[in-house]
Amino acid sequence: MQYFQKLIQKDLGFTYTLNEPVVSHDRAEIWALHRGTSKETGDPALVLHFEASKSRPGLSQKQNLAKTGLMRLKTLRHPDVLKYLTSVEGSDGTIYAAVEDATPLATILANSPSKLDREAMQWGLFTISRALGFLHSSGLIHGRLNSSTVFVTPTGDWKLGGLECVTQHTQAATLSQHAASLQDHSYQSPEFSSGRWSSVAAGAPSAVDSWALGCLMFHVHAGSLTAPDQLQNMAALPKPLLSAYQKLLASNAAARAPAGQLPNHPYFKASKFIELNLFVENIALKGPLEREAFMSKLPAMMDRLPDGFCTFKILPMLSQSIESGAGGSSAFSCVMKTKDRLSIQDFAKIVVKKYAVLWFSNQQIDRGLKVELYNNLNIFVEHMDDSDVNSTIFNSMASAFQDMQAPALRDAAVKSVLVISDRLTDKNLNSVLMSHFARLQVDPEPAIRTNTTVCLGKLAPRLSSTARNKVLAAAFLRSLKDPFPHARAAGINAILATTEYYSVKDMATRLLPSIVTLLIDSSDEVRTAAFTVVAKFQEKLSRNHEEMLRAEESTTEVSNGGRSTNSSTTRAGSTGWGLSSFSSMAAALVSTKSESGAHANKSTGISSEDFKRGRPVPTTSANGPEVTHNKPVAQMASSNVKTNDPWDATSGSSSSVPPAFSSVPLPVGGMSQAVPQNTNLGMGSFGDMGNGLGDDDDADGWGDMDIKSESKPLDDEDLFVSMMGQPKAKPTSVPRGMTTSNSNSSSIKSSGEDGLWDLAPPKVNRPKPRAVARPAAGLGSTSAARRTKKTSGNDDWEALLGGTTSKRRTTGRSGAR
Incomplete structure (x- = not known):
């Protein structure tokens, strides 16, 4: 075998390879049959091989017959005659001829445990009679018709072969030279077996072949002859x-029925299978109405048709109908029925690679058929190469995404993306597909928007990390604003399914603000899903909070050289909003005021109003008056924190911090009268510091404080005095960098506490602006400072921090005076 293959490839240039041999059961033994495959296309074929070996008996006669048979194969062209493909001849007389793929009928009858199907025999005898009629009409005699010269194709058609003895009717006498040795004895007519060639030439051209056709009819029905x-x-x-x-086997040659007239017999005319075959053969000549009527009836007949007929004859016809758009969904349903008749290998080779790939690439196919193709893509794609998936299938989907005239086609294409997602290249999946999904998320059809979100959520594990960070949160946040309830529910469920791909920052700042609004959604499905996501996010954020606390404690222990530190005190000091400098200044003022008040006024009482406002409560001890602060224990713990503020005259010493600057904010009543309306940093500075929100109003719950308007703005010292209580005497010392004015003391009223609100603001000589240490992480002072720059120039808090110039502040005080 290897020798022959090398000989064909190098010397003869035969374009077919020889595979396994085929048993022919032909007593003539002229040709050796082999399965062959085209080197160019891979199509199967039947190879006839004549070996010119000197050891073969009757070499010259058989060589002449082989050349005659090859010449007849080339010249006789008829649908019912074995189709010639190519051939080569060697210088030594060796012949290789390739014909269409077929199997000798004798081989099928010998290997089949039961008789052939009735429909197959009807159609086979019909086609052989047509081939004989073609020869007889041309004045030719076949002379060697038997089961070994009839070939059955995979489509179920019977083809006439064995053309070595084909001669003109007028030269029938030449058959006597070799016909008797080549024809099967059981198929010889009486005049043929007796050698009366003169009567053969004088009779009808069909007489010999009609007898052989009657014998073939008996052979296929009985199973043997x-x-x-x-x-x-x-x-x-x-x-x-x-x-x-009986008419075919008449003993009188002149009375025999012509073989070519057999198709007109009522038995064959009444056959529905023959009618079906004839319609398929001539479907190109049928009108649109006839084709549609035929395609509508075909699905009901598919189960009763032979497998080979459905696979190799109906399927090509269906493919042609699909490509032309004439078959509709009926043609595709017939295609799907052939899947159950074929093995996995045959389905992949015959249906998928030969037809299905072409259907997806054909842009002229009816949209309804393309919807069916996408809905059944999982059946085809497993048999396709990656190159076909990324080029043919994906390009077809991209065109479907942009077809605005067919919503059903767009929806089917979106849902079928999941079938090929694991076969797509990185560019097609993370770039091209995501750009199409971005447009599909704003599609006019709500169902398409919903399915796009669902599909994107299922594709998340297959996307690259860059694509996930760029696409997921933005896409799902868009779906949360969709007016279609199911689209919103799909977005929330997609977020829940992809929680592992979001950072805690994205959860807190991007996703949660939009999800929380859906807790009061009109759809029960949306609300339920929103509560589930919020609970999931809260759990994850809580774990992150605990991890941050442990990290802070570890950092504190390392910075203290391994010494134990009270974690509550540390956390309380870290939540002072970056106002350690204020605490130091307040401590200095309280200390000075207490000393001067002890000499100016020996009274140890305090009014209930002072207690409510958190003013220091004077007490008497053996060593003299002392100041006790009315505040909780937590505040007392936080007030003992040491500071290293350059504004603090007593930096490095332990001092008591007034309640106004402790880690616990003041009560609302204590601040409501101290903050003017034209200042944007009143209680809002305390409540909104670090949450990234803008100015709030009564509508969202942050503007329910009764902030009274004042006729003049308060400066730094006014705000200090209003919080600390009325001093009984002028302070003997002030923090570094601040000087008092004589006008301030002259403006103090003697009418009690109410005179504190009429004090003129002190003049402040502020040093040059300096860099302020960044506050503790998570306290939000950056966003607060950003909002501070947008507020008016009368910002007392920023003036104390040195963030504004004194020029604008001086103008404000002069106007107030």
Whole structure:
């Protein structure tokens, strides 16, 4: 075998490879049959090989017959004659001829445990009679018709072969040279077996072949034919066919029915299978209405048709109908029925690679058929190469995404993306597909928007990290604003399914603000899903909070050289909003005021109003008056924190911090009268510091404080005095960098506490602005400072921090005065 293959490839240039041999059961033994495959296309074929070996008996006669048979194959072209493909001849007389893929009928009958199907026999005898009629009409005699010269194609068609003895009717006498040795004895007519060639030439051209056709009819129905005596047993034949059988086997050659007239017999005309075959053969000549009527009836008949007929004859016809758009969904349903008839290998080779790939690439196919293709894509794609998926299938989907005239097609294409997602290249998946999904998320059809979100959530594990960070949160946040309830529910469920891909920052700042609004959604499904996501996010953020606390404690222990530190005190000091400098200044003022008040006023009482406002409560001890602060224990713990503020005159010493600057904000009543309306940093500075929100109003719950308007703005010291209580005497010392004015003391009223609100603001000589240490992480002072720059120039808090110039502040005080 290897020798022959090398010989064909190098010397003869035969374009087919020889595979396994095929048993022919031909007594002539002229050709050796092999399965062959085209080197160019891979299509199967049947290879006829004649070996010119000197050891073969009757070499010259058989070589002449082989050349005659090859010449007849080339010249006789008919649908019912074995189709010639190519051939080569060697200088030594070796011949290789390739014909269409087929199997000798004798081989099928010998290997089949049961008889052939009735429809297959009807169509086979019909086609052989047509081929004989073609020869007889041309004045030719076949002369060697038997089961070994009839070939059956994969489509179920019977083709006439064995053309070595084909001669002109007028030259029938030449058959005597070799016909008797080549034709099967059971198929020889009486005049043929007796050698009366003159009567053959004088009779009708069809006489010899009509007898052989009657013998073939008996052979296929009975299953075997070994002797002419068996022809008298007609029990195996169908009764409607007996009349034709008897006329073909008439002993008088002149009375025999012509073989070419057999198709006109009522038995064959009544066959629905023959009618179906004839319609398929001539479907190109049928009108649109006839084709549509035929396609509508075909699905119901598919289960009763032979497998080979459905696979190799109906399927090409269906493919042609699909490509032309004439078959509709009926053609595709017939295609899907052929899947159950074929093995996995045959389905991949015959249906998928030969037809299905072309269907997806054809832009002229009806949209309804493309919807069916996308809905059944999982059946085809597993048999396709990655190159076909990324080029043909994906490009077809991209075109479907942009087809605005077919919503059903867009929706089917979106849902079928999941079938090929694991086969797509990185560019197609993370770039091209995501750009299409971005447009599909704003599609006019709500169902398409919903399915796009669902599909994107399922694709998240297959996307690259860059694509996930760029696409997921933005896409799902867009879906949360969709007016279609199911689209919103799909967005929330997608967020829940992809929680692992979001950072805690994205959860807190991007996703949660939008999800929380859906807790009061009109759809119950949306609300339920929103509560689930919020609970999931809260759990994850809580774990992150605990991790941050442990990290802070570890950092504190390392910075203290391993010494133990009270974690509550540390956390309380870290939540002072970056106002350690204020605490130091307040401590200095309280200390000075307490000393001067002890000499100016020996009273140890305090009013209830002072207690409510958190003013220091004077007490008397053996060593003199002391100041006790009315505040909780937590505040007392936080007030003992040491500071290293350059504004603090007593930096490094332990001092008591007034309640106004402790880690616990003041009560609302204590601040409501101290903050003017034209200042944007009143209680809002305390409540909104670090949450990234803008100015709030009564509508969202942050503007329910009764902030009274004042006729003049308060400066730094006014705000200090209003919080600390009225001093009984002028302070003897002030923090570094601040000087008092004589006008301030003259403006103090003697009418009690109410005179504190009429004090003129002190003049402040502020040093040059300096860099302020960044506050503790998570306290939000950056966003607060950003909002501070946008507020008016009368910002007392920023003036104390040195963030504004004194020029604008001086103008404000002069106007107030």
